[in-house]
Amino acid sequence: MNPITLQNITKTYEKGKVLAVDDVSFSVNDSEMFGLIGPDGAGKTSIFRILTTLLLPDKGTASVCGKDVVKDYKAIRGMVGYMPGRFSLYQDLSVEENLNFFASLFNTSIKQNYELIKDIYVQLEPFKDRRAGKLSGGMKQKLALCCALIHKPSVLFLDEPTTGVDAVSRFEFWEMLKRLKKQGITILVSTAYMDEVEHCDRIALMQNGKILSMDTPDKIIKSYSEKLFELKGDNKHKLLKDTMTYSDAVGSYASGESIHVSFKKNGKSDADIINGLKGFLESKGYQHIEIVPTVPNIEDCFLSLTKTEIHG
């Protein structure tokens, strides 16, 4: 039995005017870390709220730990751990008071499940008398995770847990999640940061309430259907603008320090493509242009998928 299953879930807001989740189905395996990846407004939070029994779906069925999210909402509420997108602890209570409160909410105590949160809590312990509102972003997220874990849930729902957290804390956070996974906890996590998907066992790329693609991160990258090149040159901003007018390319966008340009696979060799683009740009007056074939990352896959989504 899968700990999380969704079948044809649809959710609309404002009496059907706004479509948030569009016929989504997926299931998460035992002790799996499953990532929902997509920009704001992709429908990630709505899925979280449906699974945590906070929202009712318009259509479709979903179950968590074998319990129906509509009928058996009470049972689910006792079994899962939930960390909403916004920092949702009491800012005017101290770290320890927050933890104690959430422990008692689930009829347990810090002592009882200390083993589970130990790794995280040792980092918080020096600040245990500090008000939660005065913690740094990373510390807040660790506290929220502690509070979501305190009752030893079998499924953990984490809605954008790393948003607004610095790079080091983000890395630490994912390491913690991996350790929790090893202890048998199933984790559904969402993020808008494409570079974080490597931490997940499987991911679903989402946009406009739909799942564009769902697989392991490696397989998604392998299924990339275009040829990708990295372009470097002076005056990046103008260079990107001009590259976008090149009709042979199917996509061009900034990626880090360079520009990524993608082409359809139509039998042309890499050298031909490079020369074609180089010639086009040199005719526009650019010098010192560097074009090399490159390996796509998840962001490239996402953009490639959204493109086909838009153009049908």
Next chain:
Amino acid sequence: MKQFINFIKKEFYHVLRDPKSLLMLFGVPIAQIVLFGFALTNEIKNSNIVIVDNAMDNASQKLIYEIRASKYFNVGQIFMNPDQMDAAFKTGKVKLALVIPKDFDNDLQHLHTAQVQIIADASDPNTATTLTNYMTSIISDYQNQLWQDGGLPYSILTQQRILYNPELAGAPNFVPGVVAMVLLLICVLMTSVSIVREKEMGTLEVLLVSPFNPFLVIFSKMVPYIVVSLINLTIILILSVYLLDLPFKGNLLLLYGESSIFIVCGLSLGLLISTLTDTQQTAMNTSFLLTMLPTMLLSGYLFPIENMPLFLRILSNIIPAKWFYIIIKSVMLKGLGIKYIWRETLILSGMTVFFLTVSLRNFKIRLQ
């Protein structure tokens, strides 16, 4: 049970750690009592007056003695000359003058009638009227004494008696009003804001995804405010008895019991508002609108309901504060027992049950 206690503890932390709510909870009632008690009273004490005593005889001395004994007047100088009196009025410090004619004692003894003249500064007509009434009442008291001493066979007196507040003192009127207003304001405002705050901060989301019964969330929110409201009631009572010399006539236990009904009524109303609003700001504004205005205008506290047009008189019946105001006045000032106020108590309890049922039904166990 342990959950419940922990929840209540948490609510107390919220209250005690927020200086703004502390000020609201305890500052407002104290400020209201003190303001209404001292600054905004319509009672006039220690007015400066002068007396022009043309008689300087036994009777006039006695009358002046009576006036001096009153707490309403500060007898300044006693003049012999009306011109001096004019000058005194022109300084603006003197509000009233009493002129006693020549042969005052003599006229009283032999003609059994004498005249005095009261001159008041009516640039503030209300003060002038009130002071004139005070003075007339002192003089007629004195007159009664004379009659008793003289043992006249019959005398016809018009007797004015003002029940429950014989001195027309301000305090008895406004203390019940302040109690009603403070209790309602605190209960409605604090409950609605504290629940909406959980919505706004997103903590309600976490609370809902827990095995904790949502209705216990509500009840644990109510407990601290019941406690705080009862403390407030005690503060107001202590202040009014010891600071404002308000005589407390009724049964204390009955008063606290009735107040508890009213408090729960306010909390339920606050809960209802919290289910209908999404931001603390709207919750606060709605609470103010629904409590302050009706309580001040339609409870009978500032304006007598009997004088209102029919529509407002009917409307006033749905204001819980109106019924509580009647109850608390009856208990505090008249010392009446439950026998006399059971009807009002029943209406208030009915309203409480109504608000509580509606708001509990309205409380959402999900987000939408």
